[in-house]
Each structure stands twice: as C-alpha cells, then as structure tokens.
Amino acid sequence: MEYLKKAIEFIKGDARHFQILFLGMFLTYGLLFLSWDFSASHVASVFIAALASQIFWILFSKAGWDSLKSALITALGLSILLKGQNEWVLAFAAFLAIQSKFIFRLNGKHFFNPANFGIVVSAYLTGQTWTSPGQWGSGVALFLFVVACGLLVLHSSSRLGTGLLFLGGLFTLDFLYYIAYQGWPMDFVWHKYTNGSLLLFSFFMITDPRSTPSHPLVRHLWVILLSVISFYFTSFYYMQNVFIKVLFVGSLFTPLLDKWFKHKAFQWKINLTNKMNTKNLITAVVLALLLAPLNLAAFCGFYVAKAGSEIYNNKSEVILVRNGKILTVTMSNDFKGNVKDFAMVVPVPEVLRERDIKVVDRSIFASLDAYSAPRLVEYYDHNPCGNFIEYDKLERMSSVAESNVPSTRKSLENKEVKIEASYSIGEYDILILSSTESKALKTWLKTNGYAIPENAEEVLDPYIKDNLKFFVVKVNVENMKKGNFDYLRPIQITYESERFMLPIRLGMANAQGAQDLLVYAFSKTGRIETSNYRTVKMPTGNNIPTFVLQNFSDFYSKTFDHQYAANNEQAVFLEYAWEVTPTFNGMKCDPCIGPPPMTNELNKAGVSWGMQNSGEKVYFTRLHVRYTRNKFPQDLQFIETPNKENYQARYVITHPAYGEMKCKEGLQYQQKLLSRQKSEVFNYAQLTNQKAEDFKWYYKDASVSSKVQNKWGGVFSLTHLLLLWAFLLLMAVAYKTFSLLKTPK
Numbered sequence: 001m002e003y004l005k006k007a008i009e010f011i012k013g014d015a016r017h018f019q020i021l022f023l024g025m026f027l028t029y030g031l032l033f034l035s036w037d038f039s040a041s042h043v044a045s046v047f048i049a050a051l052a053s054q055i056f057w058i059l060f061s062k063a064g065w066d067s068l069k070s071a072l073i074t075a076l077g078l079s080i081l082l083k084g085q086n087e088w089v090l091a092f093a094a095f096l097a098i099q100s101k102f103i104f105r106l107n108g109k110h111f112f113n114p115a116n117f118g119i120v121v122s123a124y125l126t127g128q129t130w131t132s133p134g135q136w137g138s139g140v141a142l143f144l145f146v147v148a149c150g151l152l153v154l155h156s157s158s159r160l161g162t163g164l165l166f167l168g169g170l171f172t173l174d175f176l177y178y179i180a181y182q183g184w185p186m187d188f189v190w191h192k193y194t195n196g197s198l199l200l201f202s203f204f205m206i207t208d209p210r211s212t213p214s215h216p217l218v219r220h221l222w223v224i225l226l227s228v229i230s231f232y233f234t235s236f237y238y239m240q241n242v243f244i245k246v247l248f249v250g251s252l253f254t255p256l257l258d259k260w261f262k263h264k265a266f267q268w269k270i271n272l273t274n275k276m277n278t279k280n281l282i283t284a285v286v287l288a289l290l291l292a293p294l295n296l297a298a299f300c301g302f303y304v305a306k307a308g309s310e311i312y313n314n315k316s317e318v319i320l321v322r323n324g325k326i327l328t329v330t331m332s333n334d335f336k337g338n339v340k341d342f343a344m345v346v347p348v349p350e351v352l353r354e355r356d357i358k359v360v361d362r363s364i365f366a367s368l369d370a371y372s373a374p375r376l377v378e379y380y381d382h383n384p385c386g387n388f389i390e391y392d393k394l395e396r397m398s399s400v401a402e403s404n405v406p407s408t409r410k411s412l413e414n415k416e417v418k419i420e421a422s423y424s425i426g427e428y429d430i431l432i433l434s435s436t437e438s439k440a441l442k443t444w445l446k447t448n449g450y451a452i453p454e455n456a457e458e459v460l461d462p463y464i465k466d467n468l469k470f471f472v473v474k475v476n477v478e479n480m481k482k483g484n485f486d487y488l489r490p491i492q493i494t495y496e497s498e499r500f501m502l503p504i505r506l507g508m509a510n511a512q513g514a515q516d517l518l519v520y521a522f523s524k525t526g527r528i529e530t531s532n533y534r535t536v537k538m539p540t541g542n543n544i545p546t547f548v549l550q551n552f553s554d555f556y557s558k559t560f561d562h563q564y565a566a567n568n569e570q571a572v573f574l575e576y577a578w579e580v581t582p583t584f585n586g587m588k589c590d591p592c593i594g595p596p597p598m599t600n601e602l603n604k605a606g607v608s609w610g611m612q613n614s615g616e617k618v619y620f621t622r623l624h625v626r627y628t629r630n631k632f633p634q635d636l637q638f639i640e641t642p643n644k645e646n647y648q649a650r651y652v653i654t655h656p657a658y659g660e661m662k663c664k665e666g667l668q669y670q671q672k673l674l675s676r677q678k679s680e681v682f683n684y685a686q687l688t689n690q691k692a693e694d695f696k697w698y699y700k701d702a703s704v705s706s707k708v709q710n711k712w713g714g715v716f717s718l719t720h721l722l723l724l725w726a727f728l729l730l731m732a733v734a735y736k737t738f739s740l741l742k743t744p745k
Contacts, residue, residue: 136196169227328606416440
C-alpha cells in the first residue's frame with residue numbers, strides 16, 4: 001500500500017504523468033484489441049527518434065532532463081494517430097515534431113503542438129504518412145473511458161475548459177445543422193462523438209497548455225473559433241482530418257495573441273495536492289457520465305416497387321473510381337421480384353448529363369470479384385523416403401455472387417418535385433429529380449404506383465436539405481427485349497464531388513436484416529479505407545485442414561461471420577489491396593486466381609488513366625461491408641491513403657505425403673505432420689469460432705481434446721467491462737489517496 005501511495009503521489013505531482021499513463025493505455029488498447037495495422041518496429045522508430053531528438057536538445061540547449069516527459073507524450077500521440085509506409089517516415093515525423101518545439105518558439109514558448117506539427121508536415125513533405133480517423137471505431141464504453149481520462153488530465157493541467165469548449169461548440173453546430181435543420185436522427189451525430197480519434201484530439205492535442213494561447217479568455221475564444229472553422233470545412237467542403245489541419249493553421253496565430261494579450265505562461269511542474277481534491281474528481285466523473293451517449297437505436301439507394309410487391313435488398317456490389325474530385329460509381333445489385341416493377345433511387349450531388357451515364361456489361365464485376373476474392377492455395381508435401389516430384393501449387397476461389405440492377409419510370413412534375421433531366425439509355429429510363437421536401441417526393445412516387453417504405457421520409461429528408469438530386473431508374477421493357485437481354489446490366493454514373501462517400505442509409509429503408517456490400521475501389525494514390533468506421537484486415541496466411549477443400553465458401557463465410565461479430569458488427573473489412581497498373585511487371589497476387597484487370601477492363605470500370613504505358617499507377621482495394629441500421633448510423637465515407645502495401649485474404653492447405661515412410665526421415669515427418677494437423681485444426685477453430693475437439697478425427701491422435709472457443713469472440717464486450725473496471729478502480733485509488741493526503745499529519 002505504501003508503494004502504491006508513493007506511485008500515485010508521483011503521478012499527481014505532474015500533469016504530464018497523467019498524460020503518459022492514459023496515452024499509454026490507449027496505445028495498448030489499439031494495438032491489442034483494434035487490429036491496428038501497425039508493427040512494433042513502427043512504434044519503436046517513433047519513440048527512438050523522439051527521445052533521441054529530445055536528448056540532443058537537452059545536451060545543447062537549456063532544456064532539462066525533465067523535458068523527456070514531453071517527448072514521451074509526443075511519441076505516444078504520434079503512435080496513436082499517425083500511420084506510415086515504413087519506419088523511416090515515422091521516425092522523420094517524430095524528428096520534425098521535436099524540432100518544432102525548439103525552432104518555432106517565442107519568449108520561451110513553442111506555439112505548435114509537436115505531434116500536430118509532425119503529422120501535418122511529414123504528410124506534406126513525404127506523401128507517405130497519413131491518419132485514419134476511423135481506426136478507433138466508436139462505442140459508449142470507449143467514449144466514457146476517454147472522456148473520463150481526458151477530464152482528469154485537463155483538470156490537472158488547468159485546460160478543462162479548452163477541451164469541453166471545443167467539443168461543445170462543435171456539437172452545438174452539428175446538432176443545429178444535421179439534426180434540427182437537415183433532420184438526421186440523433187445517432188447520426190452521436191457516431192461522430194463516440195469516435196476515439198476526435199476525443200483524443202479534443203482532450204490530448206488541442207488542449208496542449210504549452211502551445212495554446214496563455215490568456216484564458218483569449219484561449220477560449222480561440223478554441224471556439226477553431227470549432228466553427230472545423231465544422232464549416234467538414235460540413236460544406238467534406239474535408240478529411242480537418243481538425244488536425246485547422247489546429248496547425250490556428251497555432252500560427254498563438255504568438256500574436258500572446259503578444260497582444262499578456263498572461264503568465266503555463267509551466268508543467270505544478271503541485272496538484274490542493275487542486276486535485278475529491279470534489280473535483282467527483283465533478284469529472286459526473287461530467288463523463290452525463291456526456292456519455294445512450295446506445296440509440298444499401299447500398300447507394302433504395303428500391304421502390306409497385307403496390308403489393310415485395311422487395312429484398314440484401315447484397316450489392318459497387319465499383320468506385322476516384323480521380324481527384326471526379327467519382328465514377330458503377331452499381332450492380334441483388335434483388336428478388338419482377339424486374340419490370342422495380343425502381344432505384346440514388347442521391348447524387350448534381351444533375352447528371354447523358355454522357356455521364358452508361359450501361360456496362362456485368363462481366364466486369366465477375367472479373368474483379370474473381371481476381372480479388374479471398375482465395376485458397378494448396379501445396380503438396382513430398383515423401384521424404386522416396387524420390388517424388390513435388391506437385392505444383394493450385395489455387396481456388398470463393399464462389400462469385402450473381403447480381404442485377406433495377407430501375408424507375410418518368411412521371412409528371414408537381415410544385416415540390418422537379419424533373420431536371422430525363423434520358424433513355426439502353427434498357428433503362430432515367431430521371432434526375434429535385435425536390436423541396438421528402439413528403440412531396442414520397443407522394444410523387446406513390447402517385448405513380450410505387451410502394452415506398454414507411455420510413456422513407458426520414459431517410460430522404462436530410463438528402464433533400466443537403467441540396468442533393470435523385471437519380472431515378474426504371475426498366476424499359478421494350479428496349480430490354482430489343483437488346484435481347486435476359487438480365488439487368490449495371491449502371492455507371494460519373495460526377496464531380498468534394499465528398500467521397502456512398503449513401504448506404506437509403507438502402508436500409510427497405511432492408512430486411514443485415515446487408516452485404518462489396519466495394520471495388522480504384523485510386524491513383526494507394527489503398528482506400530473508410531474514414532468514419534474502422535477498416536480491419538481479414539485474417540490471412542493461416543494454415544487450415546484439407547477438409548476445407550470440400551466447401552471453401554462455407555469456411556470463409558463462417559470466418560467472416562466470426563470477424564463481423566468479434567468487431568462489434570461495426571467494421572469494414574479489407575479483403576484485397578494491390579497495384580494493378582497494366583505496365584507493372586511484378587506479381588499482382590500470390591496466388592493469382594485469375595488474370596489482373598487489363599486495360600479494357602479498367603476502362604469499363606471507369607479508370608480513365610489506366611492506359612497501357614500511361615505511366616500512372618492504379619491501386620485496387622476490395623472492401624466488404626455488412627451493415628445494419630443500428631450499427632451504421634452514417635453513410636460510408638472514404639479516404640485515399642498513400643498506403644501501397646500489398647494484401648490479400650489467403651488461406652493455405654498443405655496435403656500430406658503418401659506412400660511408405662519407414663526411413664528415419666519418414667518417421668520424423670509423421671511426427672511433425674501430426675503436430676501440424678493439430679495446429680491446422682486449432683487455426684480452423686479460431687477462424688470459424690468452433691470447438692477444436694469436434695474435429696479431432698482429422699488427426700491420428702484422438703486423445704487431444706483441447707477447446708478453442710472464440711478466442712477473440714466477445715472481445716469488445718469484455719474490453720468494455722475491463723475499461724469500466726479500470727476506470728472505477730482508478731477513481732477509487734485516487735479518492736483514497738487524496739483523502740489520505742488531505743488528512744493532517
């Protein structure tokens with residue numbers, strides 16, 4: 001107890017100790033439980049570069065050894081927020097961050113937050129670092145824990161008002177615009193505020209007492225202004241990572257504000273004995289509980305059908321091609337019902353011209369799916385006692401899902417619904433509609449004989465108030481007959497937009513259960529990921545039993561189901577990422593299920609720059625989303641990253657050797673084979689969330705009965721309980737310690 005008391009006294013002696021403790025916990029949580037694509041060497045490079053740079057300045061300036069704490073905080077912040085292509089660019093970011101403290105300073109005070117400076121400048125100079133806003137995911141337990149820790153840190157550093165004003169100002173604007181004006185439901189906004197990246201920025205970066213204005217009133221006005229600017233660029237220009245960029249620019253004005261409004265500069269070394277009393281701690285906890293949100297309870301559009309018809313929209317495929325601000329979307333969907341009775345409604349940012357709309361062959365989806373689908377690779381052992389030729393490796397792939405696309409028909413306008421354009425393209429009649437209110441658009445569709453989902457108004461209204469148009473499609477049966485098509489071909493649209501997103505909320509209007517969406521995305525820059533949800537890699541490279549050959553699709557389906565559940569049903573899964581430039585001579589996959597997309601296929605997909613010998617690279621990403629209304633309250637928002645690392649979901653089967661094995665090497669091989677087969681069953685049980693003992697027949701030793709049940713299943717619920725337990729324990733220890741310290745000796 002005495003050692004614990006001394007440890008807590010040490011921590012409370014300097015606000016930086018709280019920061020180091022909590023940031024260290026967040027980094028550990030992310031690496032262990034959030035499947036971050038971040039190696040130990042990446043973290044080590046950041047810490048070594050930051051601490052080495054700080055030591056250099058300690059030796060050749062007036063900085064004391066105590067300043068290593070600040071360098072440690074910077075290293076933790078960079079490790080949590082920044083990603084990079086390799087260790088060197090991350091080390092460079094850490095180097096820049098520490099240099100900024102000693103180069104950009106006036107009157108003994110630096111005016112850039114070091115981690116913020118390292119993130120922004122390294123991304124600009126190298127083009128190989130980036131931040132992933134969605135990497136933390138969102139959740140009530142995470143929100144509660146981060147807020148509670150943040151409140152303690154901010155209170156200890158006298159910056160509690162700064163963090164709360166930033167979040168409060170931002171939330172007020174979001175509430176007024178998205179909920180009060182546009183009509184989005186509450187969970188749409190809550191999703192943003194339960195995101196760990198925003199919370200960590202608000203409590204551990206913008207509140208840096210050494211780089212923010214010193215005068216309290218000026219600092220509060222400054223941070224409110226930053227929240228207004230952040231809201232503006234996020235809501236109207238759809239900028240990604242806008243908070244980090246706005247803070248960087250805002251920091252340039254800190255020296256001027258400090259010069260015009262004099263105030264004593266903050267010093268880290270303070271005595272917290274009198275400041276951190278029981279009353280203040282209880283206040284922090286109550287604030288955290290009050291701020292914690294309740295657990296409130298598609299594709300790009302929804303389908304409408306003739307009255308009396310039923311519609312199911314459970315699976316769809318989309319090709320996204322991003323080239324600057326130009327977005328090309330190719331849509332292919334799975335539905336049931338009579339084709340002539342179906343329509344599709346998709347929000348678009350502008351009135352599309354006829355040349356912006358194409359009907360493409362469905363084979364492009366089959367080609368991309370076959371090339372990028374999770375795959376199974378087979379190897380064959382050779383008999384160690386004989387001169388056998390090793391078999392060549394074989395590849396198999398998961399089954400390709402078929403899909404179709406429905407559409408809509410033209411009708412008369414009314415005062416609230418305007419037909420901006422109408423086209424007949426291929427087997428489709430197409431309208432571009434604008435509307436002033438959702439009820440009018442719903443009435444318009446009903447008047448023309450279509451049964452609209454009951455909750456359509458709730459979904460349509462925000463898009464209408466966001467000045468979006470509606471791309472409405474219906475099958476022209478006569479044209480379909482003339483073209484001799486027995487299926488509906490995918491539709492491709494191209495438009496210019498600042499936002500890079502898919503409005504999946506419309507697809508939930510008539511959904512029955514979870515929906516699956518496959519996204520095939522192309523970019524010049526690198527891998528594409530979601531910015532408002534976690535992007536998680538599917539397990540890969542696992543050795544699995546040979547019986548999986550009987551039904552690989554069933555195995556992968558169970559594996560995906562398990563990953564979906566283990567990630568709280570709120571993640572987007574990466575299944576493939578590779579460069580597919582036609583002039584690129586290296587391997588496009590290992591193994592390759594089929595040939596990579598050729599120039600003509602890339603052109604069909606909308607990749608205008610993917611020409612032979614064009615010199616410009618094409619990066620291909622395959623994402624798999626399974627979404628429901630309560631787990632995906634926001635539309636999918638994407639971000640292009642400079643991440644060029646190759647990845648594929650692949651699983652390995654190794655067939656055992658056959659024949660007599662009476663030689664010494666053969667006996668050794670059989671022992672190793674038994675161990676390997678047990679390991680394969682173990683892997684299979686882990687991946688599919690089943691019991692290993694149910695498959696002990698696979699190997700010869702039937703006595704093995706180890707259970708491998710859901711190693712990571714329920715990890716989020718368990719993690720949440722542990723976080724809450726740790727938080728309550730911390731509060732109890734702090735309460736007891738401060739009570740003892742207040743007691744007269």
